[in-house]
Amino acid sequence: MSSLVQPIEVLLVEDDPGDELITREAFEHNKIGNSLHVVRDGLEALDFLYRRDAYEDAPTPDLILLDLNLPKYDGRQVLERIKSDPDLAYIPVVVLTTSAAEEDILRSYKLHANAYVTKPVDLDQFINAIRHIDEFFVSVVRLPRQH
Numbered sequence: 001m002s003s004l005v006q007p008i009e010v011l012l013v014e015d016d017p018g019d020e021l022i023t024r025e026a027f028e029h030n031k032i033g034n035s036l037h038v039v040r041d042g043l044e045a046l047d048f049l050y051r052r053d054a055y056e057d058a059p060t061p062d063l064i065l066l067d068l069n070l071p072k073y074d075g076r077q078v079l080e081r082i083k084s085d086p087d088l089a090y091i092p093v094v095v096l097t098t099s100a101a102e103e104d105i106l107r108s109y110k111l112h113a114n115a116y117v118t119k120p121v122d123l124d125q126f127i128n129a130i131r132h133i134d135e136f137f138v139s140v141v142r143l144p145r146q147h
Contacts, residue, residue: 007033008062008138013045015070026130042073049088061091063137068097083112094133
């Protein structure tokens with residue numbers, strides 16, 4: 001990582017333990033120095049973002065990786081809530097999901113997702129996808145710092 005690149009706070013909203021593990025491994029494999037925080041459903045995501053209950057000391061994420069199919073509140077509801085709140089709307093949200101359905105892609109962009117990535121089934125491709133997301137949002141894009 002270049003000295004100009006600062007590690008960022010990443011919130012992964014993922015209910016599948018296997019996908020969480022693969023994402024963690026991808027961060028480790030790619031030597032990504034970012035802080036990865038994981039919540040497992042839509043309600044936990046909102047608690048984290050609004051610093052409620054167990055998350056009162058949670059950092060404001062610089063990037064959110066959001067699965068669509070979640071318990072309690074699904075990813076679409078979480079995305080809509082994030083993008084309609086002026087205090088959260090600036091945070092880039094990458095929808096990272098198994099769905100390749102055109103309606104999910106269109107709806108996510110209509111809800112102002114910053115990117116939509118279909119999770120590759122192949123482990124190496126998944127790791128590569130995470131690396132590309134990281135490279136883009138950490139090395140290429142300038143993110144606002146509002147902590």
